[in-house]
Amino acid sequence: MADLSVEIAGLRLRNPVMLASGILGETGSSLVRVAEAGAGAVVTKSIGAEPREGYPNPTVVELEAGIINAVGLANPGIAAYVDELKVAAQAEVPVIGSVFGKSEGEMSEIAILMEEAGVSAIELNLSCPHARNVGAELGKDPETVGSVVSAVKKSVHVPVFAKITPNVTDIVDAALAVANSRGDGIVAINTVKAMAICPETGRPFLSNGIGGLSGPAIKPIGVRCVYELYESVDIPIVGVGGILTGKDALEYLMAGAKAVQVGSAAYYRGIEVFGRVVEEIGQFLDEYGYESVGDVVGIAHDEN
């Protein structure tokens, strides 16, 4: 049986399959349930300084090969979320706190409170594609990415990951900024900026019009981004985007990711998907004679 454990920026994970931010992470009890379903780590919903209701419904529309959402970073604010983190601490896996904010100062303050509440790492949301003045609004500018990462790194002791956006000309620019600012790792990709229009009503389906596309449609985009990032930066990469199965995860690992995140698949395969993807990775590694997850990381770059 292949060794499924991985180490990433000093975090020991029992397996490389994490819950992606934005999915099932608004409440501590859901984070615990995802851990029980087999995830190697769980990432919270992105948390801001104040309570935020997000956009009115519809906030989600299902398409043929994916889902577009514009929830609008709904969250109860860090003060209330600390109670959810107390519940989440019952999970037997690392809890990673996702943070969004308008400035490096605001994000640092939230990160400090997250660390005090016991998270094992911070993930900076520099990539939400549908909210004003936060997320990708910061993440599209590599200089801002660098200053946010530097500021948060100085504020906390736990590892700091930056989740970056594919909605730029070259995703490598932001990744270099993360690496040069001593960020501990990169999470890629966030959703792809997208829209769907209802022909019968002549309106976009979502109240916000534009949203972020997730699900099977974006897997090839994510895999390409991780492949490019692996050639450009030396810090660890966590791959995310459209992973439904173990083989999907293996594409990301072979492109160069040390771990992966799974989100929308909880719709396609139910909450049990986390354990299933882990099993499928293990079966694949055994069948093809690999001894550990690490044996496949980045092998798509090897010259034949």
Add this chain to the structure above:
Amino acid sequence: MTRTRIVRVERTDVECSHTVTIRFQDESLARPGQFAMVWIPGLDEVPMSFSYIGDLKGVTVHNVGEATAALHDASRGDKLGIRGPFGRDYRIEGESILFVSGGTGAASLMPALEVAMGNGIRSTIVIGAKTASELIFVDRAISLGADVRISTDDGSKEYKGFASDLALQVLQEGSFDRVLTCGPERMMKTVVTACLEKGIPVQVSLERFMRCGMGICDSCSFGGLHVCVDGPVFDGKDIIEIEDFGVFRRSADGSREVIP
């Protein structure tokens, strides 16, 4: 087929002063207790249980806010978006079922009552409302041939008290091997507690704020379960220990709030 399709309002039926049923053609296969996300273009999208599950489907709307007010004003030919059917349905089995409905809860229970009567299951339904003029689906239940018992909080028709009070009395009188309930959550918790004490399997339909309807956004989180995919119909024994049951729900920003 759960992706959004646009339907046209075929007709609206007034059920009582504050509640209407909207009927529309939709050929999706819905089972009793399942719900749809109903999109009012330009305004909102809200979860609604099906009150009719054939091809001429229906949702029954209590006028409580902006979205439901717009549904009240809907007229024939208006366009609505429908996603679903979503969620777990009622399991309709046994020889004798007691249905306990409070307020608009009757909407979710009516298709289940129809299936039960169609399967020859002896069925009694308690229909409760605040006052006589707010009772819904009484005639529909009678025409199905069910034993219909009515409660009103103010005593303006038949039994005076909550539907749960009358239900406990009916449970004493007769023998039932299943109970299905939908209505105000505290009322349902009373019913569930009584049924579990008597060892009668009970199913409960819950209501929460929802966004995705498909188990990913966590808006309807309920003690690690999700009302949209693990419910809305739950077995009473599976939720009686959950701290939120009958007490807390989640607001749009995800914070916990007390159920009014």
